[in-house]
Amino acid sequence: MTVEEPAIVCSELAKAFNGVRVLESVTLEIQAGEIIGIIGANGAGKTVLLDIVSGFLRPDRGEVRIRGKRVTNLPPESIADLSVGRLFQNLRIFEAMTVGENLLVGTCRLRCGWGSVARSFLGIAIPSGACAQSTELARAIRLFDRFDDAGRHFSVGQRRLLAIARMLARRPEILLLDEPLAGLDEQWACWVVQNLRSVVEAGGSAIFIDHDIDAVKAYCTRIYRLDEGRLESC
């Protein structure tokens, strides 16, 4: 019988900036089908943890494995290719690009190897299903009427929905979510949670960072608190 590897394993992660210890011996194991909530004060290191898991930062010590594969030294685009989706706290939509183009970047599901990049330079057509999927997503987040408007013209809530839709367009199996519900009304918060649960029920998993303890308690399988660099189970 095959034992499935955990979705994410963080072992003894440590990170310091200018002598300030942000993470200290952080160990975490997330199985498929789990949503892990992480809470903590501002500046506790929650985003730093996500940055390390998604490859944007290297830990000073420790390692990260995704489905058994050691990813500690991989660049972020390679980790994204392992079906990892990341939602940033400050959203980071492509402000100069339209809603349609933002979504198309997700639905094209570009890969980061040299072969894929070279082929993308030689290819002309966007993959056939990508445009249709972008349109469908734009309708789902009620931005289809503004499909050709640039991202900079939208409110924070609309940007958040666009960023989430763009992330989901790649069909990730592991979600790293930094305050996904901030600024959203109840209806849209439900939409986000519904999509999150769909991913998890299909065998995916998620790390969910938020300041809203009620939301974290409501949606997460397990909750941790990050305090003075240490991760403690709640």
Place this chain on the structure above:
Amino acid sequence: MLAQVLWNSIPTALILAVNASAFALIHRSSGVFHIAFASIWPATGTLFIQLSNSSLLWPLAIPAAILLSLALTVMCDRLVYAPLSMRSDSSLAAITASLGLHVVLLSSVLLVAGSETRMLSTVALSPAFQLSQVRILWSQLHSCFIVTAALLLTALILQMTSASMKLRALGDDPEGVELTGLNVRNTRSVAFLLAGFLTAAGAIAASTDAGMGPHQGMPVTLMAAVATILAGDRTLLLGASLAGFFIGTLQGIVAGYCPARWQEVIVFSTLTLAILIKGEGFLSAVKRLEER
């Protein structure tokens, strides 16, 4: 030989220190890489030399040069950089606009004054004295005095007033500064005025030491820019002065030992490498990943 080479590099190093300070003042307070410096600097020097060589107008040489430098530097901000910063916070747009300003000003200098290098008529007669094995020219001493005095005066102004704090705040967050009730436009102008003053000092000192030509500005500007980058963003003046002094010393030593035609290549290879290795400055504050 080494002592003479080192002494000869000191005026160069001090001139570069003052140029780098001017460049850094503008960059730290407004985020602009002021490439137009490359034409303002020789324009100022050329005017200084022209007036100094005149039997009637020589008393006006220094004030006129300072006024020209101040006027051109502040004009760059009021007409180009400031309006641009209101439309876009792109530092790339600012440096590109500065390139355009440089081309316009340099062409104007070439049309008005021609392309030849000018010297002070008194430089050729500059007396020298011997200090142990080092031959020292009075023109070199004048040069050193001018830039040192200018740097000290500027540092004093920044220390004794609130200008230093305001300029650093402006560089970090112009919108935040505006919300505190400070006049951003006037605060910026202070930086550009001080920078214009330092530019004039550097140009006058360089003209006193070795003359001035319209095309001398770009290499000097690049070195000042690299000194600014190497200095990072923790200090307003000190870091750039030290970095400029270091680069100027390097240039002087290279000039002493290498064939003249390879000096620029050697110095610029080193500097381009420095930008590549430490693009954000050796003394920069560590930024959060999201701020980069």
Place this chain on the structure above:
Amino acid sequence: MNYLLHILVLLAIDVPLVLSLTLMAGYGGSLSVAHAAYFGVGGYFLAILTTRFGWTVAAALLLVPLTGAVLGAATGAAAARLRGDYFVLYTLGAQVLFVGFARNMIPVTGGPFGITEIPRPLYMGQPLYSLSGFALFAIIVALVCIGIIVLATLGPSGLAARAARADPMAALALGIAARKIRFLVVALSCAVAASSGALYATYFGFVGPDSFGVGKSILLVAAALLGGAGNVQRGALSACFVVVLPELLRFLQLPSQLAAEFRSMLFGLFLLLVLLARPGNALSQSRRRP
């Protein structure tokens, strides 16, 4: 008629050159002030291969883009490390270095006097001295270069490049190999610039350091921005403007030195006007709202 053919050849040289910088700025997110240096590298490389090693122009033209691409790769690596305005400074330094090397490596580049007697391409075994024949050759080379640029901007690569330019972190998180794409775009841009340089060299029969200085780089930046970074159609139009304007200035019958300075001043003014007046400035990067 000959005059018009001459303008056509200049267009065949300058349009791909400006478009390559448009590509680098709009899709590579890197504005280079060293494009005249890549242009010059292509010219010098063809000159050296044909005059010193006896290569034909056609054979040299096949190798020149590779040279440009290798140089572009070095630039691309720098582009990946450096933020926009720092990259501009780096390329400014590289541009000054190029002219320094061109002036001083006398055995290789001929120093300040440059390299002369660069041959024309061969057609049926004979050098293509006829202007109409050379114009046709130049147009073919230009169309190939423009075709490569257009291909790079369409489809997934163009979308990925624009995303990587807009927000590299977000692009990386979406699996876009932002660094690789930027690297390839810059290498491609330099390859095209080098090809234009080679065409320049074989047309004029001469290359010298003064043809590829900072002034030329700034002129190219002005032309690229006039059209809007990344906009291929407008980039082509602004390149035409860059070629035509000096010809219009000839009618003022200014002395040549005066005309050169006047032309530079006009382009500097255009650059300023474009940056100050254009809404939706192509270089604008909107402040990221939290």
